[in-house]
Amino acid sequence: GDSVTQMEGPVTLSEEAFLTINCTYTATGYPSLFWYVQYPGEGLQLLLKATKADDKGSNKGFEATYRKETTSFHLEKGSVQVSDSAVYFCALFTGRDDKIIFGKGTRLHILP
């Protein structure tokens, strides 16, 4: 079945470090891919998305490129801030049914 696998956390980085959170997916067809962010005590916010192969989603300095050949959608940021500390979820939507399928989430801690 359709699924999302992302790197386990927690990931701890110093401020201004480069961030990569790996995400790979399994799905038939051409799903839309998302990264959601969950700040402490809050709900999910859509961070970025890509709807077709080679699309790059970007927002707030974060980027992810839809790579169909490697079935990946890795999240990157060149210089993280303390305020980026949160849990990040990779997700997909196939359109064949109604549900978004989420990875387990990666907790990110940024140290000042």
Add this chain to the structure above:
Amino acid sequence: NAGVMQNPRHLVRRRGQEARLRCSPMKGHSHVYWYRQLPEEGLKFMVYLQKENIIDESGMPKERFSAEFPKEGPSILRIQQVVRGDSAAYFCASSLSASDNEQFFGPGTRLTVL
């Protein structure tokens, strides 16, 4: 322009009681989705509703859980005779249409069963 609203934000129940979680979708959205987030897990789909109809309940436990989205008022997720394993964060999302790949999430209700 209010987003998806959920209440209560925190709910404490004793084993055997009932829990009612409410969700008001974004203005103009008639599609509502409920997801459950267990501790240290991602979100898992539970049910998808349109006004007065359950479209897909493939993620709902077979017993004790029910959902509705009446013609007027919020969507309700109801858990009867709660058990400790029901403790989780329950998130509601809404979308403009069934094929819309963007679902907007509410802040969630954190249910604690004592």
